Amino acid sequence: MTKLILKFSITDEDDGQQSLSLGWQIESGENEIMNELAERVRDDVLAKLKSIIEKIDEGKNHAIH
Incomplete structure (x- = not known):
């Protein structure tokens, strides 16, 4: 597993x-x-999370660590 x-x-x-x-x-x-x-799921989750944050908070700075 x-x-x-x-x-x-x-x-x-x-x-x-x-x-x-x-x-x-x-x-x-x-x-x-x-x-x-x-x-691959991990990579997709990270990419999608970045995209969602950009759409929600355009103009704000965020760091994803």
């Missing part, structure tokens, strides 16, 4: 901005197809 674990958090910065942190962990299994799928 392969597991993809995503963790999200928002922190307030000293300048009043908020920072979104996205952490992930992939626990690889024996099936290479499932391992590759987990990596």
Whole structure:
């Protein structure tokens, strides 16, 4: 079995901005197809999250770590 674990958090910065942190962990299994799928899902989630933030908060600065 392969597991993809995503963790999200928002922190307030000293300048009043908020920072979104996205952490992930992939626990690889024996099936290479499932391992590759987990990596691709992770990449797609990160890309989609960046796109959503840009649409919601145009003109605001955000850092995704």
